[in-house]
Amino acid sequence: xxxxxxxxxxxxxxxxxxxxxxxxxxxxxxxxxxxxxxxxxxxxxxxxxxxxxxxxxxxxxxxxxxxxxxxxxxxxxxxxxxxxxxxxxxxxxxxxxxxxxxxxxxxxxxxxxxxxxxxxxxxxxxxxxxxxxxxxxxxxxxxxxxxxxxxxxxxxxxxxxxxxxxxxxxxxxxxxxxxxxxxxxxxxxxxxxxxxxxxxxxxxxxxxxxxxxxxxxxxxxxxxxxxxxxxxxxxxxxxxxxxxxxxxxxxxxxxxxxxxxxxxxxxxxxxxxxxxxxxxxxxxxxxxxxxxxxxxxxxxxxxxxxxxxxxxxxxxxxxxxxxxxxxxxxxxxxxxxxxxxxxxxxxxxxxxxxxxxxxxxxxxxxxxxxxxxxxxxxxxxxxxxxxxxxxxxxxxxxxxxxxxxxxxxxxxxxxxxxxxxxxxxxxxxxxxxxxxxxxxxxxxxxxxxxxxxxxxxxxxxxxx
Numbered sequence: 001x002x003x004x005x006x007x008x009x010x011x012x013x014x015x016x017x018x019x020x021x022x023x024x025x026x027x028x029x030x031x032x033x034x035x036x037x038x039x040x041x042x043x044x045x046x047x048x049x050x051x052x053x054x055x056x057x058x059x060x061x062x063x064x065x066x067x068x069x070x071x072x073x074x075x076x077x078x079x080x081x082x083x084x085x086x087x088x089x090x091x092x093x094x095x096x097x098x099x100x101x102x103x104x105x106x107x108x109x110x111x112x113x114x115x116x117x118x119x120x121x122x123x124x125x126x127x128x129x130x131x132x133x134x135x136x137x138x139x140x141x142x143x144x145x146x147x148x149x150x151x152x153x154x155x156x157x158x159x160x161x162x163x164x165x166x167x168x169x170x171x172x173x174x175x176x177x178x179x180x181x182x183x184x185x186x187x188x189x190x191x192x193x194x195x196x197x198x199x200x201x202x203x204x205x206x207x208x209x210x211x212x213x214x215x216x217x218x219x220x221x222x223x224x225x226x227x228x229x230x231x232x233x234x235x236x237x238x239x240x241x242x243x244x245x246x247x248x249x250x251x252x253x254x255x256x257x258x259x260x261x262x263x264x265x266x267x268x269x270x271x272x273x274x275x276x277x278x279x280x281x282x283x284x285x286x287x288x289x290x291x292x293x294x295x296x297x298x299x300x301x302x303x304x305x306x307x308x309x310x311x312x313x314x315x316x317x318x319x320x321x322x323x324x325x326x327x328x329x330x331x332x333x334x335x336x337x338x339x340x341x342x343x344x345x346x347x348x349x350x351x352x353x354x355x356x357x358x359x360x361x362x363x364x365x366x367x368x369x370x371x372x373x374x375x376x377x378x379x380x381x382x383x384x385x386x387x388x389x390x391x392x393x394x395x396x397x398x399x400x401x402x403x404x405x406x407x408x409x410x411x412x413x414x415x416x417x418x419x420x421x422x423x424x425x426x427x428x429x430x431x432x433x434x435x436x437x438x439x440x441x442x443x444x445x446x447x448x449x450x451x452x453x454x455x456x457x458x459x460x461x462x463x464x
Contacts, residue, residue, distance in 0.1 A: 001046040061124075203240055282335060
């Protein structure tokens, strides 16, 4: 398949105000805003047997990888321009590697750096991740399978590992809810830094509250922020192990990076202290790609890993990181992070990626907020802590027309003839995506008729 068109679509995550709509045509108006307020979509079109196929990928600039909105947009345009004319092998037996190779060729062309090193030093790893996702979406649609089925060596696993950040922002309220019968499931994470003393009090009080009823809590993740001392860690282990509640309820306790990066001796003491307990340490040290794994080799048999896919350099690179870690004795779990605030498209990408990984145990998504952004449809849903993605080939989702109209900030389009006419592309784009204005009306009609049918049945068959 030859890629004949590529677009970079910059959307604000919430509808543009009147002032923003009037100012968006001014040079640099969008680039002065916070990157977290925007989503990039790379949209590629290929033609196979005379029929067009569209692939989507999302990029989110992040300060952690030194990406700004302006630099990400500039790099996305460079990548999109060079995607046009590329040949995609739809029969490849290694689709993730093939998509990576196509993007890698573009990266090498832009930066002049070749080989694996380039994939770990990409100027905008989030853009490369989005480009790979768009290509995988195309290949999966052509084969009539989901991206999860395309990239998994085995049957894709059900993903029941979503991490909820909100509940532990107010532990007292959560405990009151538990006392009233609230069911707790999945993973809970405290993103705000916490001391060792407060951490042990939080864990014990929460586990004590849960011991009064049934629950399906998998584990608790706590952010230590590299501020704990060896004594704090020792006291934390003793206090959590003393009650025995974590072991009895089979709840894992994960502490993110308790010590400073250069405190190797502290970590060795900590590993011996937590042996035989449900306590684990998660390294939040930078995991950018395979290159960084070798620097973490002495830790890998004892820890969990935290990987941000949009910083690792690509979809394929995350899978390679996992393989590399296993060769160094890694037996823990991998936390796919940095997905909060992105749209349904990246939630689906994370589910697809997680199902292709052997060691993934948990990741964080924010699908509840996506109903407000309404940038893509259909939506990811949650049933009993298990993420349900739309059924269909590829990512089985598309951009929403109302989202495009209300949130579109910039559109850059490229064809085989070079820069495409933005006005014509925008019109074609709006005609090709979901006309979601009527989705809510249709659902409301279904509910109304459902109610009428129930009322009619009650009339015809009154309760005796």
